[in-house]
Amino acid sequence: MAETLTRSAARNIFFGGSLFFFIAFAALTVHSHWYMVNDSTDRKGLTDSVERGKHVWEQNSCINCHTILGEGAYFAPELGNVWHRYGGRENPQAARAAIKGWIKAQPLNVPGRRTMPAFDLSEEELDALVDFFRWVDGIDTQDWPPHPAG
Template identity: 65%
Template sequence: MFDALTKSAARNIFYGGSLAFLLIFVSLTAQSHFYVVQKSTAHAPLTESVARGKAVWEKHACIDCHTILGEGAYYAPEIGNVFVRFGGDKNPAEARDAIKGWIQAQPTGIPGRRQMPHFDLSAQDLDDLVDFFAWVGKIDTQNWPPKVSG
């Protein structure tokens, strides 16, 4: 101990330090609440169809070939941004039909091109999948993946 550190100086350091860290804690909490949460999906609440679409995605193990938000296999394009890549932010109805049409048209059989198998999905499955893709597309990924197709 320094001789110079009096009891009251030690107490002031204790109270000052506690107050400083309390202020940092409160401001980070406020930042999470007002800034981070708004950029998350809190503004895009889950709907039944989004949840069902995720279940279709899992049931057919689409992730065995695709990534979603960078997570998954690197055989086929990223799916997290597929709705936006198909123009869903500008024309959602057209993007919806295009994605469903694409899935139904597989495999293309084009030589030299990676193939996606045909999945026997109901009209409901396809609609739910697209709702799921549209929802995932709203997540702010801070520009991940760096290459749009993953």
């Protein structure tokens, strides 16, 4: 065995390693894309109302305080699973009413608790928001967040 690395061995390791990791990177990219498009996107459930709900979410900058699937600010609870937390999978009507009721009841101004401001949203906008939350809850996040309150 050679005591020192020869120039050609070093070159082969460099090019071989680069090629190996490039192929691994490309394969994982294709896999992620394929997974997102085919497995985890509920295209049928992506209704106009879900889209409107996303616009309401964006127009009112809910993300300035909340996260959705981990994206956003950490001032207020994660809302990607709010539908699940409010029992929407078992009782959709009650969850819809509870989420809308919560938003309409703001600000609660409970001393010592963070306050959510009031938003002047129509019934249609509130329903669209709930449809959006419901759709996001259906995304297969591979059991993330690990804690339901996350």
